[in-house]
Amino acid sequence: MDLLLTAGRLDPKNRDIIEEEYIEAAARRDISREAAHEAALRRAMQLFALTPEFQITNNLQLSPTVRTLPQETLPEDPEPVTGYKAIVYLFLGGGLDSFNLVVPTGGCGATNLPNQYMQVRDDVAITGGLLGITDTSGSQPCTQFGLHPSMTHVRSLYNAGEAAVMAGIGPLVEPLTKEEYEESIKEIPPALFAHNTQTDVTQTVVPQDKTANGVLGRLGDWINLQESAEIFDAYSISGSPAVLEGAPGMSRPADVLSGSGVAGLTPVGERVEKKVLELHQHDAASVFGETVSAKVSSTFSRMELLGEALQGASLSNPGCWDSANSYLAYQFRTVATVMKQRDALEAKRDVFYVEHGGYDTHSDNGPALIELLREVDNSIKCFTEELESQGIWANVTLVTASEFGRTLTSNGLGTDHGWAGNHLVMGGDVRGRRFFGQYPSDIRENAPLNIGRGRMIPTMSWDAVWHAVVQWFGLEPANIADVLPNAGNFNNLIGLNDLYRQ
Numbered sequence: 001m002d003l004l005l006t007a008g009r010l011d012p013k014n015r016d017i018i019e020e021e022y023i024e025a026a027a028r029r030d031i032s033r034e035a036a037h038e039a040a041l042r043r044a045m046q047l048f049a050l051t052p053e054f055q056i057t058n059n060l061q062l063s064p065t066v067r068t069l070p071q072e073t074l075p076e077d078p079e080p081v082t083g084y085k086a087i088v089y090l091f092l093g094g095g096l097d098s099f100n101l102v103v104p105t106g107g108c109g110a111t112n113l114p115n116q117y118m119q120v121r122d123d124v125a126i127t128g129g130l131l132g133i134t135d136t137s138g139s140q141p142c143t144q145f146g147l148h149p150s151m152t153h154v155r156s157l158y159n160a161g162e163a164a165v166m167a168g169i170g171p172l173v174e175p176l177t178k179e180e181y182e183e184s185i186k187e188i189p190p191a192l193f194a195h196n197t198q199t200d201v202t203q204t205v206v207p208q209d210k211t212a213n214g215v216l217g218r219l220g221d222w223i224n225l226q227e228s229a230e231i232f233d234a235y236s237i238s239g240s241p242a243v244l245e246g247a248p249g250m251s252r253p254a255d256v257l258s259g260s261g262v263a264g265l266t267p268v269g270e271r272v273e274k275k276v277l278e279l280h281q282h283d284a285a286s287v288f289g290e291t292v293s294a295k296v297s298s299t300f301s302r303m304e305l306l307g308e309a310l311q312g313a314s315l316s317n318p319g320c321w322d323s324a325n326s327y328l329a330y331q332f333r334t335v336a337t338v339m340k341q342r343d344a345l346e347a348k349r350d351v352f353y354v355e356h357g358g359y360d361t362h363s364d365n366g367p368a369l370i371e372l373l374r375e376v377d378n379s380i381k382c383f384t385e386e387l388e389s390q391g392i393w394a395n396v397t398l399v400t401a402s403e404f405g406r407t408l409t410s411n412g413l414g415t416d417h418g419w420a421g422n423h424l425v426m427g428g429d430v431r432g433r434r435f436f437g438q439y440p441s442d443i444r445e446n447a448p449l450n451i452g453r454g455r456m457i458p459t460m461s462w463d464a465v466w467h468a469v470v471q472w473f474g475l476e477p478a479n480i481a482d483v484l485p486n487a488g489n490f491n492n493l494i495g496l497n498d499l500y501r502q
Helices: 002-006 012-026 033-049 113-124 152-159 178-182 195-204 215-227 267-279 287-311 318-324 327-340 367-390 462-473 477-483
Strands: 062-066 085-092 102-106 131-134 144-147 163-170 232-236 255-258 282-284 349-356 396-401 421-426 435-437
Touching: 002 033, 012 033, 012 267, 033 267, 085 367, 085 462, 102 113, 131 152, 144 152, 152 163, 152 367, 152 421, 163 462, 215 232, 215 349, 215 462, 215 477, 255 287, 255 327, 267 287, 282 287, 287 327, 318 327, 318 367, 327 349, 327 367, 349 367, 367 396, 396 462, 435 462, 462 477
Parallel strands: 085 349, 085 396, 163 435, 232 255, 232 349
Antiparallel strands: 062 282, 102 144, 131 144, 163 421, 396 421
């Protein structure tokens, strides 16, 4: 097994640990000898896959020295945290049909955009129940729009000046016209309309670099560098997204939680937890092996700390989450619970990743989106009300995103992959009740931004909104180019004082 799984590089210390576990499992007498051998073999393979040697390609060279990790403990009487700020990134996976999230309804002058919407969208058009909002920026082709009928609470946030629309937004390397796109004059994001690639470029905001770290991961690295201390923490409530990935060794890796809090180990994981820690307990000469072992050891320690912290937290209105009754709501509940424990965790700057899937609506002309956005709205309602009760709604920015928009035209059953879309930014400090970017003034087939079937070229890159958000979060202007390498390519970046009241 050593030869097959770790190329003969298994350290003698780790060999002994795995052999002991195999012998113990093979000695079971409550099952047949053959079944005991198979169980022991499975246990050994599980441990092999969890060794540092399995994760690296050079020799580990363990030392006799047992690794010492800084022991994090929760303070008994924590000091109140001041100046706390958090970003919540809500990713709507699959490609949100965001031209049905924000719909032109009136005050459009000679463009007659509402009629265009009905004609172009055909059977996927929303014909009634839109929730009216007014754009106060004066920069859009219309003054009156409608939010999707499911977004009742978000509409109340918008009208209260705590939510804004980001219109015509999408991944870009540099500003682009239809002619430049058709003649390949400028660089465009790779693999347009592909879920995996567009998810990555949306979350890294560096489309031309497939090795780029996530925009929030880079932000965290630079916040820590500015402060010469680790004041940044990242949490994913849904997997390991690209947006939270930072440079190796720069910041603590994102903690992965779940809708029920600390995810914990599977039953199999619990059985081998002690042995896994033993496999990673010694310092290694290999920098790669040492990195792996340090991360594994610190993850177990961090999991225990977070479990203790979240177990002692209670939210103001548990019934709201139960009424919302969706996994998205439970993800937001976990975010709110972590925020509730910000004093105990000595948190200063937090980012959170929350995901909601099901938006790849090739075969849906409306009903699925109604239910999906109802879950979004109910979740945001519980979340914002909880943060208001904690007194920190003004300390939080919530940004929605999706890998791409969808075609304005119907395929007969639903819509297909597009490019530009419309999204929301919310928060108690947001200067809302207005649009940023540019909603298209013409959506017909020959329109200046339409590259076919209502796939619209973005007029605002994701750099634009992050330009304001990262500064609000505390990034110094001198470091913006390191977090947003493409920002200098655009002249329509959103300023800090444009998006925020502060």
